[in-house]
Amino acid sequence: MALIKSISGIRGTIGGTQGKNLTPIDVVKFTTAYGACVAKQGDNKKIVIGRDGRISGGIVRDLVAATLQSMGCHVIDLGLSTTPTVEMAVKMENAGGGIILTASHNPKEWNALKLLNKDGEFLNGEEGQWILDYAEKNETNYAEINKIGTVTTDDTYIQKHIDAILAHPLVDVASIKKMNFKVVVDAVNSTGAISVPQVLHALGVTDVTVINEEVTGRFAHNPEPLPENLIELCSVVKKKNATLGIAVDPDVDRLCFVCEDGSLFGEEYTLVAIADYILSHKKGNTVSNLSSTRALKDVTEKHGGQYYPSAVGEVNVVRKMKEVNAVIGGEGNGGVIVPELHYGRDALIGIALFLTHLARFGKSVKALRASYPNYFISKNKIELGEEVNVKQIFEEIKKKYKKQPINTEDGLRIDFDNDWVHLRTSNTEPIIRIYSESGSETTANNIAKRIMADIKEMMLMKAE
Numbered sequence: 483m484a485l486i487k488s489i490s491g492i493r494g495t496i497g498g499t500q501g502k503n504l505t506p507i508d509v510v511k512f513t514t515a516y517g518a519c520v521a522k523q524g525d526n527k528k529i530v531i532g533r534d535g536r537i538s539g540g541i542v543r544d545l546v547a548a549t550l551q552s553m554g555c556h557v558i559d560l561g562l563s564t565t566p567t568v569e570m571a572v573k574m575e576n577a578g579g580g581i582i583l584t585a586s587h588n589p590k591e592w593n594a595l596k597l598l599n600k601d602g603e604f605l606n607g608e609e610g611q612w613i614l615d616y617a618e619k620n621e622t623n624y625a626e627i628n629k630i631g632t633v634t635t636d637d638t639y640i641q642k643h644i645d646a647i648l649a650h651p652l653v654d655v656a657s658i659k660k661m662n663f664k665v666v667v668d669a670v671n672s673t674g675a676i677s678v679p680q681v682l683h684a685l686g687v688t689d690v691t692v693i694n695e696e697v698t699g700r701f702a703h704n705p706e707p708l709p710e711n712l713i714e715l716c717s718v719v720k721k722k723n724a725t726l727g728i729a730v731d732p733d734v735d736r737l738c739f740v741c742e743d744g745s746l747f748g749e750e751y752t753l754v755a756i757a758d759y760i761l762s763h764k765k766g767n768t769v770s771n772l773s774s775t776r777a778l779k780d781v782t783e784k785h786g787g788q789y790y791p792s793a794v795g796e797v798n799v800v801r802k803m804k805e806v807n808a809v810i811g812g813e814g815n816g817g818v819i820v821p822e823l824h825y826g827r828d829a830l831i832g833i834a835l836f837l838t839h840l841a842r843f844g845k846s847v848k849a850l851r852a853s854y855p856n857y858f859i860s861k862n863k864i865e866l867g868e869e870v871n872v873k874q875i876f877e878e879i880k881k882k883y884k885k886q887p888i889n890t891e892d893g894l895r896i897d898f899d900n901d902w903v904h905l906r907t908s909n910t911e912p913i914i915r916i917y918s919e920s921g922s923e924t925t926a927n928n929i930a931k932r933i934m935a936d937i938k939e940m941m942l943m944k945a946e
Contacts, residue, residue, distance in 0.1 A: 498619035509545040512733040515617035517553040526578035532563030533583035534733040535672035537699040554625035564734035566828035572602035574735035585735035587706035604797040657684030657841040668715040672732035720744040737829035741848040749816040750775040759839035764808030773917040774814030858923035860930040863913040923939035
């Protein structure tokens with residue numbers, strides 16, 4: 483069990499010991515620091531909150547709302563919602579900030595406070611560090627009785643989010659409707675069960691089957707939309723003779739598809755396909771992080787644009803997108819960022835654009851996937867003990883592969899001719915992620931195995 487404090491938010495396991503897990507005291511402590519951060523920005527005391535379907539969501543919501551009220555803030559509570567919906571609501575409400583209560587792809591015992599600025603975007607490094615520092619001071623003066631804040635509930639924002647998606651010039655409802663798509667959705671017992679069918683129906687898709695649709699937070703499988711967790715979805719797509727399957731994570735900011743034969747489209751190719759569609763209508767640049775497939779670069783250059791890599795993390799992708807005026811960006815984990823809507827990963831706009839692309843393509847999902855360069859990414863991770871010195875391990879890896887091109891902008895990336903491997907610590911879990919890519923699946927897996935063996939050997943050496 484763990485409590486992970488980072489500039490992107492506070493994430494931890496429910497229960498346990500204060501300061502080591504996400505206990506009620508820790509929720510109040512970091513919500514207080516966030517409220518203080520918003521207050522120092524000006525007089526806008528309106529803060530939007532929303533949560534995914536986790537078991538602990540109601541408890542954490544009550545703690546967060548009461549803490550913000552005690553600081554004189556006025557809370558707009560969206561209730562069960564999605565991360566991109568809360569992000570959009572912050573701007574629509576002209577709020578001073580927002581908090582999303584979700585641990586994203588983490589299992590049910592986890593929850594988190596994702597912290598947003600007044601633009602509905604994740605905090606930058608300076609703001610995040612200010613909150614972490616402030617939380618350790620315990621210097622807050624809470625509001626007197628006549629100045630406590632209010633809580634207002636508003637469950638209309640998923641529909642407002644969908645209305646904005648329908649208004650996007652590249653979303654073609656008429657073309658989607660004509661295709662009579664048959665869709666299966668894995669809502670993983672969270673708010674995708676509310677939002678995804680709603681957006682599909684708005685797009686003219688009437689034949690929708692939802693599995694794991696009860697919003698209980700008791701996830702039917704590990705909620706990260708990885709191949710090993712989507713076996714049921716693949717099976718139901720084949721059984722129903724569906725056009726495609728759709729999987730989202732618990733807070734609906736990651737998106738992946740299943741082809742009509744039950745095979746995976748590949749979460750890396752969610753962004754590739756949507757970028758291909760957008761770039762065919764709007765010339766420009768693209769951005770993804772250093773751990774994402776090179777297929778996005780290939781597609782971007784095919785359309786005459788320029789591809790730019792960024793450090794991992796949504797805030798880093800967004801920063802780079804703004805710098806290079808990218809028309810589309812995101813991450814290889816199925817995160818799609820469409821700047822005309824908002825600067826945040828958004829599975830709902832991703833669904834609308836993908837279905838438009840598929841409708842205009844006029845062939846199967848499998849055929850669409852076959853139209854893109856075929857790279858293989860092997861995604862692995864190594865769990866870390868508290869005693870592991872990651873910096874020292876990375877230095878040893880650099881020495882071992884010193885003859886290869888090395889990038890240390892974000893963790894450690896090593897290039898091997900046309901292949902690469904990227905090592906970095908996670909912002910949300912006590913692990914090292916190891917991503918490797920090659921035109922050969924076997925080669926990609928072998929690169930990852932070699933690096934993982936190196937890391938484990940060095941961990942053992944340091945432990946002796």
